[in-house]
Amino acid sequence: MLRPLISIIAIAALSWSLLPGQVITALRKKTAGPSYITNEDCEGTGTPTGWSDSNTVNWDETGVVLAGSQSLSIDGQNPIGSTVYAFSALGEVWVRLKYRCPLASWVTVISIRSSTTDLAKLRILSDGTVRIYCGANYSAAATKLVDSESTNIWLHYVKGTGANAFASVGFSTGDTEPTSGDNYASYSSGSITDDADNLYLGNPGTAGGYKMYFDSITINNSAIGSF
Ligand SMILES: [Ca+2]
Numbered sequence: 618m619l620r621p622l623i624s625i626i627a628i629a630a631l632s633w634s635l636l637p638g639q640v641i642t643a644l645r646k647k648t649a650g651p652s653y654i655t656n657e658d659c660e661g662t663g664t665p666t667g668w669s670d671s672n673t674v675n676w677d678e679t680g681v682v683l684a685g686s687q688s689l690s691i692d693g694q695n696p697i698g699s700t701v702y703a704f705s706a707l708g709e710v711w712v713r714l715k716y717r718c719p720l721a722s723w724v725t726v727i728s729i730r731s732s733t734t735d736l737a738k739l740r741i742l743s744d745g746t747v748r749i750y751c752g753a754n755y756s757a758a759a760t761k762l763v764d765s766e767s768t769n770i771w772l773h774y775v776k777g778t779g780a781n782a783f784a785s786v787g788f789s790t791g792d793t794e795p796t797s798g799d800n801y802a803s804y805s806s807g808s809i810t811d812d813a814d815n816l817y818l819g820n821p822g823t824a825g826g827y828k829m830y831f832d833s834i835t836i837n838n839s840a841i842g843s844f
Pocket residue numbers: 658659660683684685686687688832833
């Protein structure tokens with residue numbers, strides 16, 4: 618009885634200074650959260666709506682879990698697994714996700730693409746070096762990834778007009794997004810002029826014999842920020 622009574626008092630208090638229509642608007646605004654192009658927590662059964670898998674991809678992974686009770690795993694063995702999320706063409710895209718993988722011979726794990734063309738691509742080398750590619754050019758972060766350590770990753774792509782395309786990566790074992798310093802790298806004079814229309818997760822390299830793991834995958838057309 619107490620809870621409904623409190624609700625009635627709260628609505629009555631709110632109504633005191635608002636017209637009936639404004640009360641409804643105020644209540645709706647209170648419950649509204651941020652909206653994203655996609656915000657996948659990998660907790661449902663099977664492949665979520667909007668994603669297209671190739672080869673061995675498991676959205677119900679429970680052996681290694683990065684958040685909640687399930688994660689996404691992609692098999693790095695031949696045939697190489699991958700998954701793609703397509704979205705309406707955008708000149709600027711932000712991606713935030715959780716990632717874990719053993720270090721191996723070079724792999725590309727995340728790519729913001731136009732069709733099958735890489736625009737902003739994250740490549741991790743066998744020594745843990747993190748490179749952000751903007752088309753064919755790249756920049757590397759000073760800090761290296763540690764083998765099989767769960768890492769939060771942020772990507773940002775902005776198409777250019779000939780010599781000013783931008784791509785950046787920030788990564789951290791903590792929840793705060795790095796936007797400068799040793800856990801950040803960017804390239805800002807790329808020649809790409811293409812809109813992005815999909816996000817690729819997987820490994821187009823030849824290395825195999827391991828799985829890569831992802832979780833909490835967010836894509837947006839404005840800044841996402843820290844976890
Ligand atoms: Ca999860």
